[in-house]
Amino acid sequence: MTTIRKRLDKWQVQIRRKNYPNIIKTFTEKSFADKYARKIEVMIDREQFQDLSAEAKTTVYTFK
Numbered sequence: 001m002t003t004i005r006k007r008l009d010k011w012q013v014q015i016r017r018k019n020y021p022n023i024i025k026t027f028t029e030k031s032f033a034d035k036y037a038r039k040i041e042v043m044i045d046r047e048q049f050q051d052l053s054a055e056a057k058t059t060v061y062t063f064k
Contacts, residue, residue, distance in 0.1 A: 011027045011032075
């Protein structure tokens, strides 16, 4: 289920599906929010969605 709501001066997309992580993202324009929501929903329906949130939090340290 996708919800798009206005928060302050921005638009927040919230996508909730069973067996998938909750996806929340904020945009400056509603058209961007609509396009993003459709894109993610199609990817989930086609089983092409990959959750990369854990990888985004990973840091790499190199020794010199």
